[in-house]
Amino acid sequence: MELLPARTPFALRLLLAVASGGIYALAYPPVGWRWLVLPGVLGLLIALQGQRGSKALAIGFLHGLAVFAVGLSWLYELFAVWAFFLWVVLAVFPSMFAHFQGLASQRGVKGWHFAAFTAANWGSWEYIRSELFWLKFPWLSVGSAIGPNGWLPWIGVYGVGALVVFGTALISLRHWKGGGASFALVLGACLVVSRHAEPRDDDPATVKLGGIQGEEGTLQDLLAATRTLLPEGLHYVVWPEYAVPYDIRANVKEWNLVQQLCRDRDITLTFGTQRHEAGGEVWRNIALTVDPSGARGEHNKVHPVHFFNDGVAGTTALPIETRHGKVGTPVCFDCDYEGVVRHMTAAGAEMFVVPVMDAKRWTARQHDQHAELMRIRACENGRWMFVCTTSGVSQVIDPSGMVHGRLGAMVEGVLTGSMRRESGLTFYTRLGWLTPWLVLGTAIASWILLLWPKRRDKAEEGVPA
Known part of the structure; x- marks a missing residue:
């Protein structure tokens, strides 16, 4: 079930996209309220419900523009008005995420499958933007907002981001128990991280x-x-x-x-x-x-x-x-x-x-x-x-x-x-660095299936069997 009524005016969806982008940016310094990244992502997923094509692209783009213009406002100190073009380039990635979210919804992907696709879709565009794109820019990832935690030595910052988005996607679909369990895993990983003892002077290491x-x-x-x-x-x-x-x-x-x-x-x-x-x-x-x-x-x-x-x-x-x-x-x-x-x-x-x-x-x-x-x-x-x-x-x-x-x-x-x-x-x-590659491989396979022309019943097309 969707959290936002299907008849919600598109203008309100755009407003939610922008507001959630601003909230997302506040998860990072100088404000640094880390868990604001959750409503930041959730607001985008809710705004996208039932949207596809140019509308989904617009929602994702405005969300991304708000994230990077607010979170990376200091780029203006380096590049003046040219910073706007950098924010626009970075906003393309959440826009592409939104586009494929719309395709998945249009194809009837639902429930846990949709949440898993959302995690892979987000994680892949974030990884491409951060590590693979020519203009590599790893700042403001979901995992970095969460900060040091017990999952990082296992699946790294991009794996943590995908896990958080998976739980957020379940919440957006009203799968409260599944979303709560996912967040409990992340919260538990944050709580188990402890400060190492100060190295002793008599320790040869x-x-x-x-x-x-x-x-x-x-x-x-x-x-x-x-x-x-x-x-x-x-x-x-x-x-x-x-x-x-x-x-x-x-x-x-x-x-x-x-x-x-x-x-x-x-x-x-x-x-x-x-x-x-x-x-x-x-x-x-x-x-x-x-x-x-x-x-x-x-x-x-x-x-x-x-x-x-x-x-x-x-x-x-x-x-x-x-x-x-x-x-x-x-x-x-x-x-x-x-x-x-x-x-x-x-x-x-x-x-x-x-x-x-x-x-x-x-x-x-x-x-x-x-x-x-x-x-x-x-x-x-x-x-x-x-x-x-x-x-x-x-x-x-x-x-x-x-x-x-x-x-x-x-x-x-x-x-x-x-x-x-x-x-x-x-x-x-040793091996956990492969996590974003596995996520990306899963997403690429999903993208291909979503872009592949959907087979139609020949009888509907008037073609003799």
């Missing part, structure tokens, strides 16, 4: 770290801040992405200063810099790791930021061998997507340090939303993560996605904390 959060400092400022960094006995220091926005190894004097710092303080240092090739015509955005013996290795950013001159994309995601075990050093945007951290973990990364550049002019809203994605990656792969940014949010995150230390947006300062090397692999790292 413990590593003490410090990070410098600052956007406008010079190399001399970073060197001075690191020399005065407290507490004593730090093993590892992290500077942000673009801390040294040129090829430091091409400047012998400055490169020697960095190496001397590591020798004097007996630390391992990871920081953002560049590597130039082909006479400087080609450059790469890298996280360089150094210790008293010299350079230990580098990671070339795999996912440069769209529309920015962010260097040539890297093609590998491997940890760095250090005195403190194997350390993953993804750069900023690499952690927005599920693959880089997972590949590094599978290759033996025992913990992560992440240099990040989130500019002040992008606003605290952007910083706080971005910080949530780091927590998702830590929880999916069961690893400690130390994030050091230019203007926030720097964090110490445990393998359950819980924050042990935080330096907020728009401030300068230092963050210190301890992490523990981990070696076990979550199910997600």
Whole structure:
């Protein structure tokens, strides 16, 4: 049974689509009322009931436009009026979701089958938008609104999103028990997540770290801040992405200063810099790791930021061998997507340090939303993560996605904390990452069946049997 009467004016359905999109956006920072994602999705499903064709497309599009214009309003600070076109492109994905919802309804898909199709349909368009489309954009997914939970190490953020939408779809069909059971599974998974104990100083797997959060400092400022960094006995220091926005190894004097710092303080240092090739015509955005013996290795950013001159994309995601075990050093945007951290973990990364550049002019809203994605990656792969940014949010995150230390947006300062090397692999790292692919395969098969011309009774067409 439908929750919205069939004769409801189309204008009211459009209004519901827009309102539910705005509600959906409030599930994310700066408001961050996570469970508003449920009425946000539910409102869209109710508005779509009984609608198909251009009407379904319009409902889905307006819902998506409200989600991204409200939730990603900070894009205006980056692109001015061009941000509107980005919101329009992103709104195409919920519009396509709505189109296939209409086809499924038209074909008579009902009950549990319709709820399962809804979950696969939503999960697939969300995954395409986030990971497969040229303009990959993983922000504002349903699973990221839910946050760290017990399902992430099993089915990942996209699997969690599909599970939540499945329960919401059952509620929209008045299958109260089934929807309640689905939500109970998600709520239970949130409640079972617990903060890891602080790593003990006497544990040989413990590593003490410090990070410098600052956007406008010079190399001399970073060197001075690191020399005065407290507490004593730090093993590892992290500077942000673009801390040294040129090829430091091409400047012998400055490169020697960095190496001397590591020798004097007996630390391992990871920081953002560049590597130039082909006479400087080609450059790469890298996280360089150094210790008293010299350079230990580098990671070339795999996912440069769209529309920015962010260097040539890297093609590998491997940890760095250090005195403190194997350390993953993804750069900023690499952690927005599920693959880089997972590949590094599978290759033996025992913990992560992440240099990040989130500019002040992008606003605290952007910083706080971005910080949530780091927590998702830590929880999916069961690893400690130390994030050091230019203007926030720097964090110490445990393998359950819980924050042990935080330096907020728009401030300068230092963050210190301890992490523990981990070696076990979550199910997600091993096989669970295939969940969105299974969902996508199911959806594609369903889409093909829905688009296939429906067979009609020959007698109805007047064709002799």
